[in-house]
Amino acid sequence: MKIGIISSAYPDFEDDPHGIFVHRLMREIVKKGHEVHVLAPYTGGETEYTLQGVQVQRFHYFYPQRFEKLSGRAGMIDNVKEGFLVKIQVLTFLFFNVVHSLLKLRKMDVIHVQWPIPNGLGGIFLKKIYGIPYINTIHGEEVHLSKRYHLLFALRWLVNNSSKTITNSTATRKFCLEAGLDGDKIEVIPFGVDTDFFRPLEVYKDKNIFQILSVGYLIERKGFEYIIRAMPQVLDEHANARLKIVGSGPLESELKELIYELELGDEVEIVNNISDDELLMVYNSADLFVLSSIVDSQGNTEGLGVVLLEAMACGLPVMGSNVGGIPDIITNNEIGVLVEEKDVHGISEAIKKLIKDKELRTILSKNGFNLVKHNFNWETIAKRYIEVFEDLI
Known part of the structure; x- marks a missing residue:
């Protein structure tokens, strides 16, 4: 199975915390024998690379490229506050997100969108044009942001047109239902932890502290x-x-x-x-x-x-x-x-x-x-x- 991932956060290297929980899920899916292709915005590193079996492609969303600020490591929620130029990049991000989704992910069997706002448009177009089913994972911020900026209509459209929506907790699912999203399509699947790596160890502890x-x-x-x-x-x-x-x-x-x-x-x-x-x-x-x-x-x-x-x-x-x-x-x-x-x-x-x-x-x-x-x-x-x-x- 070929799985296309559209995400606004993804690590550049193994210890990079930027979207690391998304990568750990994808890495595990690759271990099960599936092919995973991630599309994410450029953050300053390589534009194409393979990270622990996951194939990653980065796209530029503003020109001149040196002015790209929206997808920096502080996160879009904080970055968009940095001035008018960054706010304009929200629109160019949406445009290039769709263009690169159609170019890079059109041969996938299924599309998985992380954070439908701002990434869901690519999934919608892939479904409408190529008939590829897509699911969303909602982390919670999207619902709060949609309320704050009066974009609940957009979130409802993106989610209700998806094949399935996943939330990371019952609290996030509750936020979604309160926002008027289609509850029949929403399932709770939490994010996990690498229990092979994070494990008890015998280490020195100062008994006085x-x-x-x-x-x-x-x-x-x-x-x-x-x-x-x-x-x-x-x-x-x-x-x-x-x-x-x-x-x-x-x-x-x-x-x-x-x-x-x-x-x-x-x-x-x-x-x-x-x-x-x-x-x-x-x-x-x-x-x-x-x-x-x-x-x-x-x-x-x-x-x-x-x-x-x-x-x-x-x-x-x-x-x-x-x-x-x-x-x-x-x-x-x-x-x-x-x-x-x-x-x-x-x-x-x-x-x-x-x-x-x-x-x-x-x-x-x-x-x-x-x-x-x-x-x-x-x-x-x-x-x-x-x-x-x-x-x-």
Whole structure:
């Protein structure tokens, strides 16, 4: 089976985090003997390459090419705010997306569109002209963006004309139904984790330190501000607690300034630009993983929380906000601990409880590990996608 992927984010190399979860799914599908061709916008690297068996082609969407800014690594949502020239590129992106889809993917058996806004037009044209069935995967941002920019009519058209739509969580599916999308076509298939790679390891841990870890892109909806603000209360009772945030992004300077203002320079650090191998060691060196995501000022929130799955696969007890798709993963006090978003006191109290209660941490670690191993490994997720593809052709 030849599968064409249209995505606005895809990694340039193995450790590149830009759209890495899309690549991990496609890599697993290739392992099953299928042929995968990815079409994605140019981000500064090679225009044609093969990444772990997945064939990738990049397209330019604006000329002169040196002014292309829309598909940069900060993400289109943030990049489009950079000025009038970038806003114009939304239109040229849509045009060249369709043109290159028709040129490069017309011999595929099925088309899989990641983020129907802005990538769904290519799938629509391939279906109308060549009769190729296409499915969408909705990650959540598309629904919020469509509401904000009064584009729900476009999202409904793109989704309701598809053969099938996948959402990454029940929360995202709910957002879709509230937006008037065709519920009969919507199925929930979460993203997964490479449980062969992310796994428990015997590593050195400083017995005198309780290491708290959080990982993600440094943007508002990840809620890093709130776990940082919770740390002084945690330290009042547990002076040996430390917080490590792994990630980069537009809020890095702001978060570092907050750390300085709260005089947490010795207890909280932000680390970025690490490889997957280094990240694996960081997970295994920690004692607790926290994802304090929020519903941000634009209405966006966590679609699922893949970093939670990675942490659980490494045997870490986890804690997350009760927003978006996080409750799809965490059953409170069974798989992990749920706290309310932006509740600094609640976050600090939950962390203090987990620091004190080693037995609870052990139970959460075991239950979380078993859940990910059986329900969220990429092999299981890939099989579910392949079944969807095969039902359409």
